[in-house]
Amino acid sequence: MSRIRHLYLVGHTHHDVGYTLSPRLVDGLHTEIVTRVLDLCDEHDGDGPDAFRWTFEVSRPVLKFVAEATPQDVARLVARVNEGRISLTGGYLNMTQLPSEAELDVAYDALSTLRDAGLTLRTEQHGDVNGIAWGTVEQMRRAGLDRLVMALNPDHGRPPLTQPSGFWWEGVSGQQVFVWLSTHYGIGEEWGIIDGDVDLAVQRIGELVADLEAREDYPYDAALVHAANDNRWPTALFLDVVRRWNQLHPDRPMRTATTDQALDALLESASGDAVPALRGEWSDWWSHGHGSTAREVAVYREARSFTRAAGSHLALTMLRGDGPVSYADVIGYRRAPVRSRPPSRVVRDLDAVDEQLLLFGEHTWGSWETYSKPFSTLSHSHWNAKAGFAYGAWDVARDLAVEGMHRLVASGTSEQLPEVDATQPPTVVVTNPTETERTEPVEVEVDGARRVRLVATVPAFGLTRLPLPEEGEVRTESERVDLTFGHYRLTVSRAGGGLVSLVDERHGRELVDTGTPHALGAVVVESVRPGSTHPMLTRSPKDFHPDNPGPDFDRTPATMSSPISVTTRSDAVTVEWESTPPGLPPARTTLTIYRDTPAIDLAVHLVKPEAFGPESIFVAFPFAFAEPQFLLETAGAVYRPEEDQLPDTSKDWYSIQQAIGVGDVTSGVLWSSYDAPLVQLGDFHTGTWARTLEPRTGHINSWLMNNLHFTNFQARQEGTRTYRYRFLPIEQPPAAAQVATFGRDAGVPLQARATRIPVPWQGTSGLSVTSDGDVLTELRPVSEDQVRVRLRETAGNSARALVETRLPGHRSTREVTVPAWGRADVVLDVRERREDAEGPAEIDTMPSSGAGDERSVTR
CATH class of the missing domain: 3.20.110.10 (Glycoside hydrolase 38, N terminal domain)
Structure with missing residues (x-):
């Protein structure tokens, strides 16, 4: 004492x-x-x-x-x-x-x-x-x-x-x-x-x-x-x-x-x-609040993806030099940018997005009366302002990303490009904002009328152009679909409620836990069991608390309520179905597998009418690993839940960055969520308040939304949105660096656009980053004359990295050591590139005629 x-x-x-x-x-x-x-x-x-x-x-x-x-x-x-x-x-x-x-x-x-x-x-x-x-x-x-x-x-x-x-x-x-x-x-x-x-x-x-x-x-x-x-x-x-x-x-x-x-x-x-030492993630019990506003959290996460891509593309453009961008005379998201920002404005706008992202990521979701007086003007005004941080970031970041992509396409040349031929079908331009060549599915909108998925291989910090794929043959099945395509053999069953079997034919492994009562990709609704007298219902919502375990929940998967549609192309197969969660309109699930990559995409379009009272909605991923090991991506680290966790921190639920690795001693799955950060591992745990995590299965339950709050979180659940996932079976147990890279790639995906604008170059941009370790890279303009290359080591081993530019008027090699779990910056000066290049000094920001016009530049 x-x-x-x-x-x-x-x-x-x-x-x-x-x-x-x-x-x-x-x-x-x-x-x-x-x-x-x-x-x-x-x-x-x-x-x-x-x-x-x-x-x-x-x-x-x-x-x-x-x-x-x-x-x-x-x-x-x-x-x-x-x-x-x-x-x-x-x-x-x-x-x-x-x-x-x-x-x-x-x-x-x-x-x-x-x-x-x-x-x-x-x-x-x-x-x-x-x-x-x-x-x-x-x-x-x-x-x-x-x-x-x-x-x-x-x-x-x-x-x-x-x-x-x-x-x-x-x-x-x-x-x-x-x-x-x-x-x-x-x-x-x-x-x-x-x-x-x-x-x-x-x-x-x-x-x-x-x-x-x-x-x-x-x-x-x-x-x-x-x-x-x-x-x-x-x-x-x-x-x-x-x-x-x-x-x-x-x-x-x-x-x-x-x-x-x-x-x-x-x-x-x-x-x-006398002072103990503790090691591990401080997993936040209050992170369940991220599920109180699922739509706005998804907007926030998309905004930060846009800003990372924009920073990379605009930095590469600064290094290569601006070219004759095709401008539009209509301000709108399906058109090319109407102007090119000068570097100082780019830096200022990126900084503005950062501020909005941080304000949304701050912990105050609502007013002191948001829960007790959900219809008050203060409650609505407060949430309007808070949500505005996410939408404000999204607006500017998306605009920067569109501009950055068009400027990167046109960069490195001063030659006048051919006129746009509006009679020709569009092609798909895909850019890679990162340091390694990537082969991944991308999705593009075509003429505002349809969306198309295809697989692109894009060099590091590079660009490629692909034709639009054919539309494919469509068939429907009333009860069951069995098919083999690419790397997989799968079964989607109406009676089973969705994807009930997924066999990886590379090693014959069944990836779906067939002993669970719900399918992979199933929407599961969690509700308090009728007749409950739990104090959170009878006394105060604050009593949803470790001192009062429970309440007991019923968990009901959606039942399939439509025929199963199958669209087959030479390069991909898409399977779609509707299912009706209890108390909700039908949800639409889309599963896509590919010929040229083992990555699998799943998306759930959910319509959620406003409702009060405790409830949760999950999308279930019951992966079949009997003695699972999990790796979770948090900001700046990858950790093993339970083993790498401070005592008594949250083990019922986790808020991840983008990625999870799950597997056993022989194989695994890398899994990512683009839109929703909350997960429960191994089973459903709401109300357990567990002091230990002992997962018996490899299940990942994506906790889209919940209403288990009090005071400043929203008192209602509502919103319509598509929630997107990607997972990749691998033939070895996941490693921390793999999870970090998979998460980074989900957070900074390949950027794709269906367009008719001329594409004067393809391949690598002239910047390369190589290392003898596991190093991830971020690019960003940081001044009128400088581009920052930020390097992060993700495996716990010091690495040597080379940053090389091979561009007209800008050739350099910089070597840097990146410490274990650390970062290093290389700053590239582009003043010489700007002064020596034959390209334009300024961009004409006032296009004279129709969308898609090729604009020359003024000196």
Whole structure:
């Protein structure tokens, strides 16, 4: 047991982008808080225990302040940080597990702006969210941060250790950060601290001290107490708590402190042996909220795919030089771009997409009354603003991607291209935004009337053009389809509800678990068993909680409700059917297998009318592995659930990035979800609140949507959308690097467009990235004159990479070492390429006539 000798009262405001107020308003108010804090520091100055000290919980408002404030006000902030009156922290916002490693890069890389202004950062602080991606450890250490405060919310989840506690969190690379697993920040209001209710505050803090001193597992002589709550405007009322406490308890004094000062004291008071080390993913119990708004989460994920492709294509165009793009005179998504942005605008627009993605990936889904008052104007306004982050990102990212593809097609030449022949059928142009040659299915829309799938082989950072495939022969079967095509023999059965058998003919293995009551690709509806008296139904939705396991659920697969349609082409076979989930309109499932690749595509078009009350919808993938091993992709890492997980983190459900590997000792499947991040593994687990994961089967259940929430998540489930999946059987157990690559490829797919524009080149672009290890690459323009090549190592082994350009006026070779599980950047200067090239200096942005016109350029 410890003797508590010091108490540190840490003033901050919990940063919600919304909740108490619309995101449109509260985001700007947080920036105004910076000035208010500086004024309070002046009003309550000095070095005494009751001086005003403050911690900014996240970096976003400080970044905005530094960008917008006068030099004098920035100097005030720097001075207060240097004297220890204010701490800055390094987390951009309180993030969910939605953002990818690339998005988190943006957030952590932005901290250099604060350091350039003379500000110091050592710590990240995270509140409310009950988990954080394992790759955060490496991200933090790369950003110069080595301490993390996690103030977990006690609702709908468990902490990995008793709150409060400290431990060393070891990342996938072996690097560590110190974690202070704090009490929930909300005690600041609950205990009267921030409102100056000194009698209540002193009583409750005294109870905390007694609890800590009674614990055998608390090796610290200090306590950190939060003076905070949601979006609270800073006041100095909590200083009265310090004064009263010190009058009553001079033997164990309290002082205001920044987070950094409190952590320094805590670390100093405990020997290294007393602080445990834990390794693994911090899987978030609250991630079930990602299924509360399935449509918008899918839009967000598509937007980030667009922006990654756009960054690659526009970077390649900068390297190759702009050519005569075919412009349209109609602004619309089926037309070519109406103009080409200059590089500075490209960088600015990519940055704007990043900001919108991060704002959507932040943890505040709705207002405080979204669940209790779902029809209030505040609830609707708040969600309109939150969803607007996803749609705003999608709008700009898609526009950049269309422009980038057209500019890449035209790049590297100054010759006038032939006129577009509108009488000829379109061809399919496919580009590869990544560093390896890829053979994959792509889908294109043809003349706004139909969609076509085909397989393309595209060189690394290259381009190819393919003819449209024939339309194929269509037949229908009323009860059953048995067919053999490409690598597979399959059976789709009306009685079985869908795909009931899928045999990989390369080794004769049955991939579908035939002992399960639902088919592969089946829509499964989960509902609370009638007559349930579970307290989440009779008392409060907060009682969907580990302390109240359950309720019991019924899970009913959709029944097939249409004939089975089979479309056969020489290169692909598509099987389609409708099935009717209980209580829903028919869903349409499309399965496609190919001649030239073992990849399999499955899509489910779901129509979901608005409904209230607890429910879930899954798409089931019952893979037949009796003793399965899973690998899951999180931001910055691939991990084994259960083995690579912090204790008591979520094992009922997981929020993945894009990919999963599942298999046994002989073979496996790589699986990806384009649109929906939530999965349950081995079985259905909703309401189990399991402390261990012991999967008996290789089932992956894609948890599309659920309504198991309270407070700020949506109270209803609704939305119409197609949810897309791809899986690839492999002849060996999946490896971490394979899962990382499969996930990257799902997140940055080949880009395809059916078009009649001339294509002046095919093949490689002139940029190549090769390595002696497992390295993935991202391209992006970062200034008017520079393209960044970002390299990531995914297997845990240091790798040597070569970045080579072989272009007219731009030839170079750069060698770089990429550390294990780390990253390295190569920046290519394109000024010489721009000055020496014979191509245009500016682009004419005012086309004179019809869509598809070939526009010359002006100098």
